[in-house]
Amino acid sequence: MSATVVSSAAVEPLSAAVACAAQRDFASLQVARDGVYWVQYCPEDGCNRIVQLNDGRQRMLTPEGFSVRSRVHEYGGGAWCLAGDRLLFVNDADQQIWLQPRPCNGGRVPPLRLTDTPDCRYGDLLWDPHRRCVIAVAEEHGPDGVRNRLVAVSLHSGQSRVLAQGHDFYSSPCLSPDGGTLAWLCWDHPHQPWTSSLLYRATLDPDGRCHAAEVLAGRGGGESLFQPGFDDDGVLHVVSDRSGWWNLYRLARNGRWHNVCPLEAEFGVAQWQLGLSTWTSPQPGRYGCSLVVNGAGRLLSVAADGDARRLVAGFSLFRSLCSDGRWLYAIAEASDRSVAVIAVDPDSGALEVLAGGTVPRHALSLPQCFHCSVGDESVHGFFYPPVVGDPAEPPPLLVMTHGGPTATSYPVYRPALQYWTGRGFAVLDLNYRGSAGYGREYRHRLAGNWGQSDVEDVAAAICALAERRQIDPARVFVRGNSAGGYTTLNALASIGSIRAGASLYGVADPLTLRQVTHKFESCYLDWLLGDPQQNPEPYRTRSPLHRAGSISCPVIFFQGARDAVVLPDQTRRMHDALKARGIDTELHLFDDEAHGFRLAANQVRVLESELAFYRRMI
Template identity: 45%
Template sequence: MSPSPIRTAPFGFWRSPITSDLIVAQSIGLSEVRLDGDAVWWLEGRPQEGGRSVLVRQGQDGHASDATPAGFNVRTRVHEYGGGAWTVADGTVFFSNDRPGPAGGPPDHRLYRQAPGAAPVAITPATDPAAGEWRFADGQIDARRKLWIGVGEHHTPGRAHPDNAIVAVPLDGAQAGTVRILAEGRDFFSSPRLSPDGSRLAWLAWDHPHMPWVETVLHVADLAADGSVSGARALAGGSGESIFQPEWSPDGAQLVFVSDRSGWWNLHRCDGRGGPVEPILALAAEFGQPQWVFGLSTYAFAGPERLLCSYVEGGLGKLGFVDLATGALTPIALPFTDISSVRANDRTAVFRGGSPRDAASIVRLDLATLRWEVLKRATEIGQDPALRGYFSEAQPVEFPTAGGRTAFGLYYPPASADHAAPEGDVPPLVVKIHGGPTSASSSTLNLGIQYWTSRGIAVLDVNYGGSTGYGRAYRDRLNLSWGIVDVQDAVAGAKHLAAQGLADPARSVITGGSAGGYTALAALAFDSYFAGGASHFGVSDAAALARDTHKFESRYLDWLIGPYPAEAERYRERSPLFHADRLSKPVIFFQGDEDEVVPPNQTEAMVDALRAKGQPVGYVLFAGEQHGFRKAANIQRALDGELAFYAVEIFKTGLAF
């Protein structure tokens, strides 16, 4: 077949085969890969099934099959963002179920046990509306004592916020199904880790107003034969130090963890009994991640004296071996630039990997030969040679920003196999703002970005000050400066591309979800550069977020803006809602009606204010969606709706679907 002829058309007028239909029909979410003997397990989020999350098991024979039966959804809402909803031990799965209760009753957040070949069986009681409900996450199985040990979150009717604890759920005997509290008294807990001999339990804890990437404390306690805890003591952390992912060595002699005490999230260790903490290696790279969800893993033991680690250096992910005796790091040559969920034994490793040319994938690595294979891709679209010519590859960029500093991002130029722009034409630009705001842009192939670039629209994915991957000092730039530093960096990035002739300043827009939606609205209200934008479940009233949001984030704004209500005036100054008179550009809003993080009333107040002044504004409310959209039809509608809004109101390109 001969190639299609190249058509000359202005940027933004290109037709593309990367449609929203194609994206939602094939794309799934992949996360939380694990090893259980010779079997590999992972979690799939399926927009085509209403956003249901399903466990998949691949055995030694290479055959992969669903382990989660219809009617179950492997998800937890601990900390609202969840993660770590399941664990597996010797073929038996233990998971949290997130499905509506029968006949409109309370939702089912119970723990279930699912033996091989059997149906799931609940191991915790049904929710009692009068007594409240337990939610569960981040568990592991104590085979000796027949316990599930993990994080429990108890929601009591009439109380503003739940209580969090390290809990145990007996799996059989007279107390089976009850919830026993092992550690409490702190606002938040995560990462319970049982020593190999079962005698000690380590965990992380932190308190308001800190978030886990600001300050956490590593604890360890003795665990008696009956499962009772005693002698709890702090080993590291506190005083502005963030600890991440404690893990015991196979012989229990070392407790390894990630600490940012050096200014970077680097690997450290101690004996787990109160001995000194020592660094394993020192590198200007990040071996940790912000704990927005449970179940994160950036490293694993690949033998008694060797770690397999993922780390971010220069904004891109890498994988390597660390020798615990010498601290030497040996990089592994792989095509992946975004690596997470690392699990290993002394023979095999599995992880979630992606790159600018590869969608997120579940990858298995032979540790002896370093040969790797993809077990599952989030989408096979990237493997279609007919579409490869329409993919734009991420280009890391650095650019000057306010205060003589440097900020970072990923730039995606327009790309098409059958279109070219006239000489001298300059493309429209979509500036994409990641959520968090303590998070980072991913270099993994993102069809949502290719949707724009294949139509002749450039994209800048900004890693503004406050993003992770560049050390603690860069992360701390956002301290008390949310709505300032992020806006300055977004504008600076767009201006940098315009100055190089890579973007049309008159057709540059800004878009983001959650905290990224706030930055988009703040940029439109407090700066005149962008021609318009979109907010996907974004914050418009910072004070309302401080008053109304869930426990996990309820004091996050103390760090981002200042204590509330003491700094109420500063909150008002930073809230786009109260400066709608300054927002004179077209903007469209997308919102879920069950969002507990950014309630719909925040978005609707902003929409009403803009409509009252006759501003071009769009608003789409999705029924049954929470913070982030999981249903295929809604993902598709948001993507197409944003393009259509820009095409009509800003780009003036017509509908290039």
């Protein structure tokens, strides 16, 4: 992953419009007898639509006026499922479950609304064929706050029955093959799903009522669980980080958990969204697993005895795994081509690309693994050299700090990143301490240290690249979105050598964020910074708004007016504080965007405005 394709004069740089149009994505892969299905994100209008692939032909199934997207926990996920001869999906506009006949029925029949609960959002849909109902996470927004429960919605009446309640959050319902057992995950404040969660199992009677619910894992706390599921023999599995790494475990007959394939690798991911899948069992005693090693993904075929064999070279991330009992299916990403839907024969390793996977025509900068030291610890990331410019002259550097902050930047093709390398910038995609993908200890490094250790990592990375003569230390820029915007703004206040920065819907006032943000993250800041009642100091000393007087370089801001995670007022106040001091600053407000920009036209405006802003500083 270290080569760089250097462009010639005949190669046009990737335009902002082409870069944003190329950010088409796939999610929520499922397979049935009549084909492979997935949700496709279309950047032109920001909508998600269900696509069916059958006999080599793709069909867009979601009618105009609908977009398949859940907003449970604000970040959604699990917004659709196959349901016999129909499919069920959550419509973005009203957050209700809709029912649509499958193409195998012939003709096009408009979707029908199944639920009529305007104050309720749904996600993590699971079809129960034994009772003809859909099991889902229901998030009710009422005058007394937000309540999350696990419910079953009748396909006949649209009425729901509560299956589990009492915990703050629910996710990942799964049914045994005979329909008699239900398992799910839950967690409570102040925890997040990647810090501590519980695995429940209960008996379902023929009428769909839960009995004898019991906790099978996580009772002692300090264990993060991910994607429970049953194999065809009805044996329960779950991903757990009890070893320090998210590994796959099987529940033995004696009630103990057996690590299927012990590795210092991550078989799970931070559960920002519902409906995620990193493993499947195509046959009893065999597994297809996606995992992350040192920030990059692999696909393995794993036997019951733990013997593992790597499948498919050339890709660096695999997600949304599923199987039809013969083939493994996944959404796969690589550093040198667009995202793809693939099918893999787990026996022979034969690969078929079903959709996507096109090689871009523009010059590519390929990622190089990056490591540097901060004290006695290591920091990780991926470095992308520029594809234009004088090789003898160190290039300007753009440091990217990802959101989350408990998240990961992977070495995959991202057109918006290539936009910068095609204009002479080196890019460092930094997985600062606290990122996922490097084990529990690294992931928990931000506990109590947000705005401190991540900023130290930015400074150390810049110094390391400058010492290696890979960048020009006088022309360093930093950008970040959401939590990455918080890291960026604190870096601008702490590192005097940074030339300019960009904050995309970044956190500027963590104390205000804690008071007004949505339920899912309302206690996250207590883990990242501490309880403000007991220790208010970090909320002041690590607040970018409080530290605005320490920022002396230009800053450009981008913010969605409909953002319910980081409210626009934070960005306005940060911009106004800098402007009042005479700092060169710009604020771009998008009336039609929320947390994260989905419309291609707005994404283009961000790239072009940010580039023009930086060029004034070079």
